[in-house]
Amino acid sequence: MDIYIDTANLDEIKQAAALGVLDGVTTNPSLVAREGVDFHTRLEEICRVVDGPVSAEVVATEHDAMIAEAEPLLQIAPNIVIKLPSIEDGVKACKTLSDRGVRVNMTLCFQPLQALMAAKAGAFLISPFVGRVDDVGGDGMEIIQQIRQIYDNYQYETKILTASIRHPQHLVQAALIGSDVATCPLSVIRQIMKHPLTDIGLERFLADWAKTMAQKKEPALT
Ligand code: E4P
Numbered sequence: 001m002d003i004y005i006d007t008a009n010l011d012e013i014k015q016a017a018a019l020g021v022l023d024g025v026t027t028n029p030s031l032v033a034r035e036g037v038d039f040h041t042r043l044e045e046i047c048r049v050v051d052g053p054v055s056a057e058v059v060a061t062e063h064d065a066m067i068a069e070a071e072p073l074l075q076i077a078p079n080i081v082i083k084l085p086s087i088e089d090g091v092k093a094c095k096t097l098s099d100r101g102v103r104v105n106m107t108l109c110f111q112p113l114q115a116l117m118a119a120k121a122g123a124f125l126i127s128p129f130v131g132r133v134d135d136v137g138g139d140g141m142e143i144i145q146q147i148r149q150i151y152d153n154y155q156y157e158t159k160i161l162t163a164s165i166r167h168p169q170h171l172v173q174a175a176l177i178g179s180d181v182a183t184c185p186l187s188v189i190r191q192i193m194k195h196p197l198t199d200i201g202l203e204r205f206l207a208d209w210a211k212t213m214a215q216k217k218e219p220a221l222t
Helices: 010-017 029-035 039-049 063-076 088-099 112-120 130-135 140-154 168-177 186-191 196-217
Strands: 002-006 024-026 054-057 080-085 104-109 125-128 159-162 181-184
Touching: 002 010, 002 186, 010 039, 010 186, 024 181, 029 039, 039 054, 039 063, 054 104, 063 080, 063 088, 080 088, 088 104, 088 112, 104 112, 112 125, 112 140, 125 140, 130 140, 130 168, 140 159, 140 168, 159 168, 168 181, 168 186, 181 186
Parallel strands: 002 024, 002 181, 024 054, 054 080, 080 104, 104 125, 125 159, 159 181
Antiparallel strands: none
């Protein structure tokens, strides 16, 4: 499963990229607003750090305006993926861009039929938001399961990108279901390799090794 970071913060992206296993980046208008930076400049900076897919979202909600907004974003770098909302005009724009060979990430997906339409329109990625579904008492992972089944039934090549991840358990479930990608905040990426028993075990190994080294230095008794 590919792992993307879900942020527009350059320092966080650099920290995640330093792990050597970062596959891409997702941004959204809220994440960009949090940074208070110029969107295009920040995308250029991100694309200099990460060569995997970098999702850049349009804010237009009508087909022609979406395409017009996508054009300058596509000039930034070859790894830019255009992010469109899962609404009717988003599907139309997805088809227009996909037919041109542009990679599209259909975002704000909350039910499997939106994912079916995204796949039919040739989307590169579909982004179901599991955390936001859980937040309102639903079961976000059930939607991932349903989309996996639909895509497998018809051999759609659109990749499932599990988004709005809140904790490592979402990641485990996404991987078990067969999500192609998961995008997470840095806080979750940092939790991936954490386990208290690993820390305790490592501490014990190092303490025992120190004892072995100390014994080696002591002169043998005759
Ligand atoms: C995905 O591309 C979105 O940016 C993101 O995962 C939304 O997550 P949130 O629900 O934590 O805002």
